[in-house]
Amino acid sequence: MAASSTDFADDGFAAARLFSQGFSYTYDDVIFLPGYIDFPADAVDLSTRLSRRLPLSIPCVASPMDTVSEARMAVAMASLGAAAVVHCNTEPDAQAAIVRAAKSRRLPFVSSVPFFSPSSAPALNDFDGNEYALVTERGDSLSRLVGVAVAADAASREVPAPVSEYMRPVPRSASASFDFEQAAAFLADEGLDYAPLVSDDGEVIDLIAAKDVERIRSYPKLGKPSLGADGKFVVAASIGTREDDKRRLEQLVKAGANAIVIDSSQGNSIYQLDMIKYAKKMYPEVDLIGGNVVTIAQTQNLIQAGVDGLRVGMGSGSICTTQEVCAVGRGQATAVYKVSSYAKDHDLPVIADGGISNSGHIVKALTLGASTVMMGSFLAGSHEAPGTYEYKDGRRVKKYRGMGSLEAMTKGSDARYLGDTLKLKVAQGVVGAVADKGSVLRFIPYTMQAVKQGFQDLGASSLQSAHGLLRSETLRLEVRTGAAQVEGGIHGLVSYEKKAF
Ligand SMILES: NC(=O)C1=CN([C@@H]2O[C@H](COP(=O)(O)OP(=O)(O)OC[C@H]3O[C@@H](n4cnc5c(N)ncnc54)[C@H](O)[C@@H]3O)[C@@H](O)[C@H]2O)C=CC1
Protein backbone atom coordinates (compact mmCIF):
# COMPACT_ATOMS: atom_id res chain seq x y z
CA MET A 1 0.00 0.00 0.00
CA ALA A 2 1.29 3.46 -0.84
CA ALA A 3 1.55 5.68 2.24
CA SER A 4 1.04 9.43 2.42
CA SER A 5 4.12 11.61 2.29
CA THR A 6 3.84 12.58 5.96
CA ASP A 7 4.51 8.98 6.99
CA PHE A 8 8.01 9.38 5.57
CA ALA A 9 8.74 12.55 7.53
CA ASP A 10 11.81 11.17 9.25
CA ASP A 11 12.90 8.51 6.80
CA GLY A 12 15.20 9.81 4.08
CA PHE A 13 15.14 13.32 2.69
CA ALA A 14 12.94 14.94 0.08
CA ALA A 15 14.98 16.23 -2.88
CA ALA A 16 14.13 19.87 -2.06
CA ARG A 17 15.77 19.50 1.33
CA LEU A 18 18.70 17.35 0.22
CA PHE A 19 19.69 19.71 -2.57
CA SER A 20 19.53 22.91 -0.52
CA GLN A 21 22.34 22.27 1.90
CA GLY A 22 25.23 23.82 0.06
CA PHE A 23 26.69 20.65 -1.45
CA SER A 24 27.19 19.93 -5.15
CA TYR A 25 26.10 16.32 -5.51
CA THR A 26 26.51 14.03 -8.44
CA TYR A 27 24.74 10.79 -9.31
CA ASP A 28 27.04 8.54 -7.31
CA ASP A 29 26.61 10.69 -4.18
CA VAL A 30 22.90 10.04 -3.91
CA ILE A 31 20.70 6.97 -3.58
CA PHE A 32 16.92 6.64 -3.75
CA LEU A 33 14.93 4.74 -1.15
CA PRO A 34 12.64 2.11 -2.70
CA GLY A 35 8.92 2.79 -3.15
CA TYR A 36 5.93 0.50 -3.61
CA ILE A 37 5.61 -1.88 -6.58
CA ASP A 38 2.19 -2.63 -8.03
CA PHE A 39 3.08 -3.18 -11.71
CA PRO A 40 5.56 -5.34 -13.66
CA ALA A 41 8.83 -3.79 -14.90
CA ASP A 42 7.71 -4.29 -18.49
CA ALA A 43 4.77 -2.00 -17.85
CA VAL A 44 7.10 0.97 -17.24
CA ASP A 45 6.61 3.54 -19.99
CA LEU A 46 9.81 5.46 -20.78
CA SER A 47 8.30 7.66 -23.49
CA THR A 48 9.28 11.29 -23.21
CA ARG A 49 10.12 14.48 -25.12
CA LEU A 50 13.44 15.74 -26.44
CA SER A 51 12.11 19.27 -26.57
CA ARG A 52 8.74 20.99 -26.41
CA ARG A 53 7.30 19.45 -29.58
CA LEU A 54 9.44 16.35 -30.16
CA PRO A 55 8.27 13.07 -28.64
CA LEU A 56 10.68 10.13 -28.20
CA SER A 57 9.84 6.61 -27.10
CA ILE A 58 13.01 6.22 -25.03
CA PRO A 59 14.87 8.95 -23.11
CA CYS A 60 18.30 8.69 -24.76
CA VAL A 61 20.18 11.29 -26.79
CA ALA A 62 23.61 11.00 -28.44
CA SER A 63 25.96 13.96 -27.80
CA PRO A 64 26.89 16.43 -30.52
CA MET A 65 30.50 15.24 -30.59
CA ASP A 66 32.60 14.27 -33.59
CA THR A 67 33.45 10.87 -32.10
CA VAL A 68 29.78 10.12 -31.33
CA SER A 69 27.09 11.52 -33.61
CA GLU A 70 27.10 11.26 -37.38
CA ALA A 71 24.65 9.51 -39.76
CA ARG A 72 25.20 5.98 -38.45
CA MET A 73 24.46 7.00 -34.87
CA ALA A 74 21.53 9.18 -35.95
CA VAL A 75 19.69 6.37 -37.77
CA ALA A 76 20.37 3.81 -35.05
CA MET A 77 19.17 6.14 -32.29
CA ALA A 78 16.06 7.17 -34.25
CA SER A 79 15.29 3.49 -34.97
CA LEU A 80 15.38 2.83 -31.24
CA GLY A 81 12.97 5.69 -30.51
CA ALA A 82 15.82 7.89 -29.27
CA ALA A 83 17.71 10.68 -31.06
CA ALA A 84 21.20 11.89 -31.93
CA VAL A 85 22.44 15.46 -32.25
CA VAL A 86 24.78 15.69 -35.24
CA HIS A 87 27.95 17.59 -34.23
CA CYS A 88 29.05 20.87 -35.80
CA ASN A 89 32.81 20.29 -35.83
CA THR A 90 32.76 20.28 -39.61
CA GLU A 91 31.79 22.53 -42.52
CA PRO A 92 28.07 23.42 -42.61
CA ASP A 93 27.57 21.59 -45.94
CA ALA A 94 29.09 18.42 -44.53
CA GLN A 95 26.97 18.62 -41.38
CA ALA A 96 23.81 19.22 -43.43
CA ALA A 97 24.75 16.27 -45.68
CA ILE A 98 24.93 14.02 -42.60
CA VAL A 99 21.47 15.17 -41.49
CA ARG A 100 20.11 14.61 -44.99
CA ALA A 101 21.71 11.15 -45.25
CA ALA A 102 20.23 10.07 -41.93
CA LYS A 103 16.79 11.38 -42.86
CA SER A 104 16.81 9.79 -46.30
CA ARG A 105 16.26 6.24 -45.01
CA ARG A 106 14.16 4.23 -42.59
CA LEU A 107 16.67 1.46 -41.93
CA PRO A 108 18.47 1.25 -38.59
CA PHE A 109 21.92 1.19 -40.19
CA VAL A 110 24.13 2.95 -42.71
CA SER A 111 26.60 0.78 -44.57
CA SER A 112 28.40 3.67 -46.33
CA VAL A 113 29.48 1.58 -49.30
CA PRO A 114 31.89 3.38 -51.67
CA PHE A 115 30.79 4.58 -55.12
CA PHE A 116 32.93 3.97 -58.21
CA SER A 117 32.60 4.97 -61.83
CA PRO A 118 32.85 2.11 -64.41
CA SER A 119 36.30 3.24 -65.58
CA SER A 120 37.83 3.50 -62.12
CA ALA A 121 40.19 0.73 -61.03
CA PRO A 122 39.90 0.44 -57.27
CA ALA A 123 42.31 -1.60 -55.15
CA LEU A 124 40.90 -3.68 -52.30
CA ASN A 125 41.72 -0.84 -49.88
CA ASP A 126 39.36 1.44 -51.76
CA PHE A 127 36.44 -0.73 -50.63
CA ASP A 128 37.13 0.59 -47.11
CA GLY A 129 36.39 -2.76 -45.51
CA ASN A 130 33.05 -3.12 -47.37
CA GLU A 131 32.12 -6.31 -49.15
CA TYR A 132 30.37 -4.37 -51.93
CA ALA A 133 30.57 -1.05 -53.77
CA LEU A 134 28.04 0.68 -56.01
CA VAL A 135 28.98 1.57 -59.57
CA THR A 136 27.26 4.59 -61.09
CA GLU A 137 27.89 6.48 -64.34
CA ARG A 138 29.83 9.29 -62.67
CA GLY A 139 30.82 7.48 -59.50
CA ASP A 140 28.46 9.54 -57.34
CA SER A 141 25.09 8.91 -55.72
CA LEU A 142 23.20 11.16 -58.12
CA SER A 143 24.08 9.45 -61.42
CA ARG A 144 22.62 6.28 -62.92
CA LEU A 145 23.36 2.98 -61.22
CA VAL A 146 25.15 0.60 -63.61
CA GLY A 147 26.49 -2.22 -61.45
CA VAL A 148 27.67 -3.60 -58.14
CA ALA A 149 31.36 -4.29 -57.51
CA VAL A 150 32.28 -7.09 -55.13
CA ALA A 151 35.45 -6.63 -53.07
CA ALA A 152 36.39 -10.29 -53.47
CA ASP A 153 36.36 -9.85 -57.28
CA ALA A 154 38.67 -6.85 -56.98
CA ALA A 155 40.96 -8.78 -54.64
CA SER A 156 41.25 -11.69 -57.08
CA ARG A 157 42.98 -9.49 -59.68
CA GLU A 158 46.72 -9.12 -59.56
CA VAL A 159 46.62 -5.47 -60.63
CA PRO A 160 43.59 -3.20 -60.19
CA ALA A 161 41.38 -3.39 -63.29
CA PRO A 162 38.51 -1.12 -64.39
CA VAL A 163 35.38 -1.97 -62.43
CA SER A 164 33.43 -2.33 -65.70
CA GLU A 165 35.39 -5.53 -66.38
CA TYR A 166 34.06 -7.36 -63.35
CA MET A 167 31.07 -5.48 -61.96
CA ARG A 168 27.89 -7.48 -61.54
CA PRO A 169 24.51 -6.50 -62.95
CA VAL A 170 22.31 -4.29 -60.80
CA PRO A 171 19.70 -6.35 -58.94
CA ARG A 172 16.23 -4.90 -58.34
CA SER A 173 16.51 -1.84 -56.10
CA ALA A 174 14.84 -1.50 -52.74
CA SER A 175 13.03 1.72 -51.90
CA ALA A 176 14.81 4.07 -49.50
CA SER A 177 11.50 4.46 -47.68
CA PHE A 178 11.48 0.77 -46.65
CA ASP A 179 11.74 0.16 -42.96
CA PHE A 180 13.70 -2.78 -41.63
CA GLU A 181 10.93 -5.38 -41.97
CA GLN A 182 10.03 -4.23 -45.48
CA ALA A 183 13.67 -4.35 -46.58
CA ALA A 184 14.15 -7.81 -45.04
CA ALA A 185 11.02 -9.08 -46.79
CA PHE A 186 12.18 -7.55 -50.08
CA LEU A 187 15.54 -9.36 -50.01
CA ALA A 188 13.86 -12.63 -49.03
CA ASP A 189 11.09 -12.39 -51.64
CA GLU A 190 13.53 -11.52 -54.42
CA GLY A 191 16.05 -14.13 -53.23
CA LEU A 192 18.82 -11.49 -53.16
CA ASP A 193 22.03 -11.31 -51.14
CA TYR A 194 22.08 -7.55 -51.56
CA ALA A 195 20.14 -4.70 -53.15
CA PRO A 196 20.81 -1.03 -53.78
CA LEU A 197 18.66 1.38 -51.80
CA VAL A 198 17.25 4.08 -54.09
CA SER A 199 15.11 7.11 -53.23
CA ASP A 200 11.95 8.10 -55.09
CA ASP A 201 13.85 10.79 -56.97
CA GLY A 202 16.50 8.32 -58.13
CA GLU A 203 19.31 9.06 -55.69
CA VAL A 204 21.32 5.96 -54.82
CA ILE A 205 21.32 6.01 -51.03
CA ASP A 206 23.14 2.87 -49.92
CA LEU A 207 23.23 -0.90 -50.31
CA ILE A 208 21.50 -3.38 -48.02
CA ALA A 209 22.79 -6.90 -47.65
CA ALA A 210 21.20 -10.05 -46.26
CA LYS A 211 24.07 -10.12 -43.75
CA ASP A 212 22.89 -6.76 -42.32
CA VAL A 213 19.41 -8.19 -41.95
CA GLU A 214 20.80 -11.20 -40.10
CA ARG A 215 22.85 -8.98 -37.80
CA ILE A 216 19.90 -6.73 -36.93
CA ARG A 217 17.71 -9.78 -36.33
CA SER A 218 20.17 -10.94 -33.65
CA TYR A 219 19.46 -7.78 -31.61
CA PRO A 220 16.38 -7.12 -29.44
CA LYS A 221 13.28 -6.30 -31.47
CA LEU A 222 13.15 -2.63 -32.48
CA GLY A 223 10.40 -0.62 -30.81
CA LYS A 224 8.64 2.51 -32.00
CA PRO A 225 11.07 4.66 -34.04
CA SER A 226 11.40 8.43 -33.62
CA LEU A 227 9.61 9.94 -36.58
CA GLY A 228 9.03 13.64 -37.07
CA ALA A 229 5.99 15.39 -38.50
CA ASP A 230 7.72 14.90 -41.89
CA GLY A 231 7.35 11.10 -41.45
CA LYS A 232 11.15 10.77 -41.48
CA PHE A 233 13.62 9.90 -38.73
CA VAL A 234 14.03 12.57 -36.07
CA VAL A 235 17.53 14.00 -36.38
CA ALA A 236 18.83 16.94 -34.35
CA ALA A 237 21.94 19.01 -35.04
CA SER A 238 24.11 21.46 -33.16
CA ILE A 239 25.33 24.96 -33.96
CA GLY A 240 27.58 27.49 -32.23
CA THR A 241 26.90 31.14 -31.48
CA ARG A 242 29.12 32.87 -34.05
CA GLU A 243 27.79 34.99 -36.89
CA ASP A 244 28.68 32.12 -39.29
CA ASP A 245 26.39 29.79 -37.42
CA LYS A 246 23.38 31.60 -38.91
CA ARG A 247 24.33 30.16 -42.29
CA ARG A 248 24.89 26.76 -40.72
CA LEU A 249 21.47 27.00 -39.07
CA GLU A 250 19.82 27.77 -42.41
CA GLN A 251 21.47 24.75 -44.06
CA LEU A 252 20.48 22.45 -41.21
CA VAL A 253 16.87 23.60 -41.29
CA LYS A 254 16.82 23.06 -45.07
CA ALA A 255 18.24 19.58 -44.54
CA GLY A 256 15.27 18.83 -42.30
CA ALA A 257 16.84 18.90 -38.82
CA ASN A 258 13.98 18.45 -36.34
CA ALA A 259 15.72 20.22 -33.47
CA ILE A 260 18.70 22.50 -33.13
CA VAL A 261 20.97 22.43 -30.10
CA ILE A 262 23.04 25.51 -29.37
CA ASP A 263 26.28 23.94 -28.23
CA SER A 264 28.13 25.83 -25.55
CA SER A 265 29.57 24.99 -22.14
CA GLN A 266 28.10 28.18 -20.65
CA GLY A 267 24.82 29.03 -22.32
CA ASN A 268 24.06 32.18 -20.39
CA SER A 269 25.81 34.58 -22.76
CA ILE A 270 24.75 37.49 -24.90
CA TYR A 271 25.92 35.45 -27.89
CA GLN A 272 23.55 32.60 -27.14
CA LEU A 273 20.62 34.82 -26.18
CA ASP A 274 20.98 36.69 -29.49
CA MET A 275 21.19 33.39 -31.40
CA ILE A 276 18.06 32.04 -29.68
CA LYS A 277 16.08 35.15 -30.58
CA TYR A 278 17.35 35.05 -34.16
CA ALA A 279 16.60 31.33 -34.62
CA LYS A 280 13.13 31.57 -33.07
CA LYS A 281 12.28 34.49 -35.33
CA MET A 282 13.61 32.89 -38.51
CA TYR A 283 12.55 29.27 -37.92
CA PRO A 284 9.75 29.16 -35.36
CA GLU A 285 8.78 25.67 -36.56
CA VAL A 286 12.08 24.10 -35.44
CA ASP A 287 12.55 23.24 -31.76
CA LEU A 288 15.53 25.06 -30.28
CA ILE A 289 17.45 23.63 -27.35
CA GLY A 290 19.63 26.00 -25.36
CA GLY A 291 22.48 25.37 -22.95
CA ASN A 292 24.43 24.34 -21.24
CA VAL A 293 23.04 25.53 -17.95
CA VAL A 294 23.33 24.36 -14.36
CA THR A 295 21.65 27.19 -12.41
CA ILE A 296 18.19 28.70 -12.20
CA ALA A 297 19.45 32.16 -13.20
CA GLN A 298 20.98 30.81 -16.42
CA THR A 299 17.80 28.85 -17.11
CA GLN A 300 15.58 31.89 -16.60
CA ASN A 301 17.49 33.85 -19.25
CA LEU A 302 17.31 31.08 -21.84
CA ILE A 303 13.61 30.52 -21.23
CA GLN A 304 12.90 34.22 -21.55
CA ALA A 305 14.75 34.25 -24.87
CA GLY A 306 12.42 31.48 -26.12
CA VAL A 307 14.10 28.05 -25.97
CA ASP A 308 12.05 24.86 -26.43
CA GLY A 309 14.32 22.70 -24.31
CA LEU A 310 17.35 22.88 -22.04
CA ARG A 311 20.64 21.00 -21.88
CA VAL A 312 22.10 20.67 -18.41
CA GLY A 313 25.66 19.94 -17.34
CA MET A 314 28.90 21.79 -16.87
CA GLY A 315 32.06 19.84 -16.31
CA SER A 316 30.32 16.54 -15.63
CA GLY A 317 31.34 14.82 -18.86
CA SER A 318 33.85 11.99 -18.83
CA ILE A 319 36.28 13.91 -21.08
CA CYS A 320 35.59 17.34 -19.46
CA THR A 321 38.19 19.32 -17.64
CA THR A 322 36.12 22.51 -17.32
CA GLN A 323 35.73 22.37 -13.54
CA GLU A 324 39.45 21.79 -13.20
CA VAL A 325 40.47 24.49 -15.68
CA CYS A 326 37.84 27.15 -14.99
CA ALA A 327 36.61 26.33 -11.48
CA VAL A 328 33.04 26.68 -12.70
CA GLY A 329 30.30 24.08 -12.97
CA ARG A 330 28.10 22.01 -10.70
CA GLY A 331 27.63 18.45 -9.50
CA GLN A 332 25.33 16.88 -12.07
CA ALA A 333 22.63 15.54 -9.71
CA THR A 334 22.21 18.99 -8.14
CA ALA A 335 22.29 20.71 -11.55
CA VAL A 336 19.63 18.42 -13.03
CA TYR A 337 17.37 18.76 -10.01
CA LYS A 338 17.66 22.56 -9.79
CA VAL A 339 17.19 23.29 -13.48
CA SER A 340 14.31 20.82 -13.88
CA SER A 341 12.53 22.21 -10.83
CA TYR A 342 12.44 25.57 -12.56
CA ALA A 343 11.87 24.34 -16.13
CA LYS A 344 8.83 22.21 -15.18
CA ASP A 345 6.79 25.35 -14.54
CA HIS A 346 7.40 26.30 -18.16
CA ASP A 347 6.68 22.77 -19.42
CA LEU A 348 10.20 22.58 -20.84
CA PRO A 349 11.99 19.22 -21.17
CA VAL A 350 15.48 18.99 -19.70
CA ILE A 351 18.36 16.96 -21.15
CA ALA A 352 20.75 15.71 -18.46
CA ASP A 353 24.03 15.96 -20.36
CA GLY A 354 27.21 14.16 -19.34
CA GLY A 355 28.40 11.86 -16.60
CA ILE A 356 26.26 8.84 -17.52
CA SER A 357 28.24 5.66 -17.12
CA ASN A 358 25.60 3.12 -16.12
CA SER A 359 21.85 2.51 -16.12
CA GLY A 360 21.61 3.66 -12.48
CA HIS A 361 22.86 7.10 -13.51
CA ILE A 362 20.06 7.23 -16.10
CA VAL A 363 17.44 6.33 -13.47
CA LYS A 364 18.85 9.06 -11.22
CA ALA A 365 18.92 11.74 -13.93
CA LEU A 366 15.34 11.03 -15.04
CA THR A 367 13.97 10.74 -11.52
CA LEU A 368 15.60 14.04 -10.53
CA GLY A 369 13.53 15.77 -13.21
CA ALA A 370 15.24 15.25 -16.56
CA SER A 371 13.25 14.14 -19.61
CA THR A 372 16.23 12.60 -21.41
CA VAL A 373 19.89 11.82 -20.83
CA MET A 374 22.59 12.86 -23.28
CA MET A 375 25.53 10.50 -23.57
CA GLY A 376 28.98 10.69 -25.08
CA SER A 377 31.28 8.05 -23.59
CA PHE A 378 28.41 5.60 -23.09
CA LEU A 379 27.92 5.49 -26.89
CA ALA A 380 31.39 6.26 -28.25
CA GLY A 381 32.60 2.65 -28.15
CA SER A 382 29.66 1.46 -30.23
CA HIS A 383 29.68 0.14 -33.75
CA GLU A 384 27.63 3.21 -34.76
CA ALA A 385 30.08 5.85 -33.48
CA PRO A 386 32.35 7.43 -36.12
CA GLY A 387 35.86 6.03 -36.53
CA THR A 388 37.31 2.56 -36.62
CA TYR A 389 38.31 0.22 -33.82
CA GLU A 390 41.95 -0.02 -32.82
CA TYR A 391 43.79 -2.23 -30.37
CA LYS A 392 45.27 -0.78 -27.18
CA ASP A 393 46.97 -3.15 -24.74
CA GLY A 394 45.06 -6.01 -26.30
CA ARG A 395 41.64 -4.30 -25.97
CA ARG A 396 39.50 -3.26 -28.89
CA VAL A 397 38.83 0.47 -28.49
CA LYS A 398 37.49 3.50 -30.33
CA LYS A 399 38.76 7.02 -30.01
CA TYR A 400 36.64 9.40 -27.93
CA ARG A 401 37.55 13.06 -27.51
CA GLY A 402 36.18 16.19 -25.89
CA MET A 403 34.98 18.91 -28.22
CA GLY A 404 37.02 21.34 -26.17
CA SER A 405 40.19 19.22 -26.45
CA LEU A 406 43.07 20.82 -28.35
CA GLU A 407 42.78 18.14 -31.02
CA ALA A 408 39.08 18.77 -31.67
CA MET A 409 39.50 22.56 -31.51
CA THR A 410 42.22 22.54 -34.13
CA LYS A 411 40.11 20.32 -36.34
CA GLY A 412 36.97 22.36 -36.74
CA SER A 413 35.65 24.20 -33.74
CA ASP A 414 38.81 26.20 -34.26
CA ALA A 415 36.65 28.56 -36.31
CA ARG A 416 35.00 29.45 -33.03
CA TYR A 417 38.24 30.85 -31.78
CA LEU A 418 39.53 32.53 -34.91
CA GLY A 419 37.58 35.70 -34.27
CA ASP A 420 38.76 35.92 -30.69
CA THR A 421 41.20 38.60 -29.71
CA LEU A 422 42.55 36.07 -27.28
CA LYS A 423 44.34 33.59 -29.56
CA LEU A 424 45.86 31.41 -26.86
CA LYS A 425 43.99 28.15 -26.80
CA VAL A 426 43.43 26.37 -23.53
CA ALA A 427 41.90 22.90 -23.62
CA GLN A 428 38.80 22.07 -21.61
CA GLY A 429 38.76 18.43 -22.59
CA VAL A 430 40.93 15.44 -23.33
CA VAL A 431 41.42 12.86 -26.06
CA GLY A 432 41.01 9.23 -25.05
CA ALA A 433 39.60 5.88 -26.01
CA VAL A 434 36.66 3.76 -24.89
CA ALA A 435 36.12 0.01 -25.05
CA ASP A 436 34.20 -1.69 -27.87
CA LYS A 437 30.58 -2.08 -26.75
CA GLY A 438 29.05 -3.60 -29.86
CA SER A 439 25.96 -2.11 -31.44
CA VAL A 440 23.74 0.48 -29.73
CA LEU A 441 20.88 -1.53 -31.26
CA ARG A 442 21.80 -4.25 -28.77
CA PHE A 443 23.01 -2.51 -25.62
CA ILE A 444 20.53 0.39 -25.48
CA PRO A 445 17.46 -1.94 -25.27
CA TYR A 446 19.16 -3.84 -22.40
CA THR A 447 20.05 -0.57 -20.70
CA MET A 448 16.42 0.57 -21.01
CA GLN A 449 15.26 -2.69 -19.46
CA ALA A 450 17.56 -1.98 -16.49
CA VAL A 451 16.11 1.54 -16.24
CA LYS A 452 12.60 0.07 -16.20
CA GLN A 453 13.64 -2.16 -13.30
CA GLY A 454 14.93 0.89 -11.44
CA PHE A 455 11.65 2.72 -12.03
CA GLN A 456 9.72 -0.30 -10.81
CA ASP A 457 11.74 -0.36 -7.55
CA LEU A 458 10.87 3.31 -7.07
CA GLY A 459 7.19 2.63 -7.72
CA ALA A 460 7.24 4.86 -10.81
CA SER A 461 5.49 3.47 -13.87
CA SER A 462 6.56 6.35 -16.16
CA LEU A 463 8.70 9.48 -16.25
CA GLN A 464 5.64 11.54 -15.34
CA SER A 465 5.01 9.27 -12.39
CA ALA A 466 8.67 9.55 -11.25
CA HIS A 467 8.48 13.33 -11.50
CA GLY A 468 5.22 13.21 -9.54
CA LEU A 469 6.92 11.22 -6.74
CA LEU A 470 9.77 13.76 -6.74
CA ARG A 471 7.55 16.84 -6.56
CA SER A 472 5.12 15.38 -4.00
CA GLU A 473 8.16 14.51 -1.83
CA THR A 474 7.06 10.88 -1.74
CA LEU A 475 10.44 10.12 -3.29
CA ARG A 476 13.02 9.98 -0.52
CA LEU A 477 16.74 10.03 -1.01
CA GLU A 478 19.97 10.18 0.92
CA VAL A 479 23.60 10.99 0.38
CA ARG A 480 25.86 7.95 0.35
CA THR A 481 29.01 8.15 2.44
CA GLY A 482 32.26 6.98 0.88
CA ALA A 483 31.85 3.64 2.66
CA ALA A 484 28.24 3.32 1.48
CA GLN A 485 29.41 3.88 -2.08
CA VAL A 486 32.01 1.15 -1.68
CA GLU A 487 29.35 -1.13 -0.19
CA GLY A 488 27.01 -0.35 -3.11
CA GLY A 489 29.68 -1.49 -5.56
CA ILE A 490 31.25 -4.91 -5.94
CA HIS A 491 33.58 -5.57 -3.01
CA GLY A 492 35.46 -8.21 -1.12
CA LEU A 493 35.96 -10.56 -4.06
CA VAL A 494 39.30 -11.94 -5.16
CA SER A 495 38.13 -11.78 -8.77
CA TYR A 496 34.89 -11.50 -10.70
CA GLU A 497 33.47 -11.22 -14.14
CA LYS A 498 30.97 -8.42 -14.66
CA LYS A 499 28.51 -9.27 -17.39
CA ALA A 500 25.40 -7.09 -17.41
CA PHE A 501 23.37 -8.92 -20.08
N1 LIG B 1 29.14 20.63 -21.07
C1 LIG B 1 30.31 20.99 -20.68
O1 LIG B 1 30.63 20.94 -19.50
C2 LIG B 1 31.34 21.48 -21.64
C3 LIG B 1 31.22 21.28 -22.99
N2 LIG B 1 32.19 21.68 -23.87
C4 LIG B 1 32.03 21.41 -25.28
O2 LIG B 1 33.13 21.94 -26.00
C5 LIG B 1 32.72 22.65 -27.15
C6 LIG B 1 33.14 24.08 -27.06
O3 LIG B 1 32.46 24.69 -25.97
P1 LIG B 1 32.69 26.20 -25.60
O4 LIG B 1 34.14 26.47 -25.49
O5 LIG B 1 31.85 26.52 -24.47
O6 LIG B 1 32.15 26.90 -26.96
P2 LIG B 1 31.55 28.33 -27.21
O7 LIG B 1 31.51 28.48 -28.70
O8 LIG B 1 30.30 28.58 -26.49
O9 LIG B 1 32.63 29.31 -26.59
C7 LIG B 1 33.96 29.45 -27.06
C8 LIG B 1 34.43 30.88 -26.83
O10 LIG B 1 33.88 31.72 -27.83
C9 LIG B 1 33.18 32.82 -27.27
N3 LIG B 1 32.07 33.20 -28.16
C10 LIG B 1 31.01 32.44 -28.51
N4 LIG B 1 30.21 33.12 -29.40
C11 LIG B 1 30.82 34.32 -29.62
C12 LIG B 1 30.49 35.44 -30.45
N5 LIG B 1 29.41 35.47 -31.22
N6 LIG B 1 31.34 36.49 -30.42
C13 LIG B 1 32.47 36.47 -29.65
N7 LIG B 1 32.82 35.45 -28.86
C14 LIG B 1 32.00 34.37 -28.84
C15 LIG B 1 32.73 32.30 -25.91
O11 LIG B 1 32.43 33.33 -25.01
C16 LIG B 1 33.95 31.48 -25.49
O12 LIG B 1 34.96 32.32 -24.98
C17 LIG B 1 31.21 22.43 -27.22
O13 LIG B 1 30.98 21.32 -28.03
C18 LIG B 1 30.80 22.13 -25.80
O14 LIG B 1 29.65 21.30 -25.71
C19 LIG B 1 33.29 22.34 -23.43
C20 LIG B 1 33.46 22.57 -22.12
C21 LIG B 1 32.52 22.15 -21.11
Ligand SMILES: O=c1[nH]c(=O)c2[nH+]cn([C@@H]3O[C@H](COP(=O)(O)O)[C@@H](O)[C@H]3O)c2[nH]1
Ligand atom coordinates in the same frame (compact mmCIF):
# COMPACT_ATOMS: atom_id res chain seq x y z
O1 LIG C 1 34.44 20.11 -20.42
C1 LIG C 1 34.21 19.57 -21.51
N1 LIG C 1 35.20 19.57 -22.41
C2 LIG C 1 35.06 19.03 -23.63
O2 LIG C 1 35.99 19.02 -24.42
C3 LIG C 1 33.80 18.45 -23.92
N2 LIG C 1 33.31 17.86 -25.02
C4 LIG C 1 32.03 17.49 -24.71
N3 LIG C 1 31.74 17.82 -23.46
C5 LIG C 1 30.53 17.57 -22.73
O3 LIG C 1 30.55 16.23 -22.25
C6 LIG C 1 29.33 15.57 -22.63
C7 LIG C 1 29.53 14.07 -22.75
O4 LIG C 1 29.87 13.54 -21.50
P1 LIG C 1 29.99 11.97 -21.23
O5 LIG C 1 31.16 11.47 -22.01
O6 LIG C 1 30.22 11.86 -19.75
O7 LIG C 1 28.72 11.36 -21.65
C8 LIG C 1 28.96 16.27 -23.91
O8 LIG C 1 27.61 16.09 -24.26
C9 LIG C 1 29.31 17.72 -23.61
O9 LIG C 1 28.35 18.40 -22.86
C10 LIG C 1 32.81 18.44 -22.96
N4 LIG C 1 33.01 19.00 -21.77
Ligand SMILES: [K+]
Ligand atom coordinates in the same frame (compact mmCIF):
# COMPACT_ATOMS: atom_id res chain seq x y z
K1 LIG D 1 34.64 15.80 -15.71
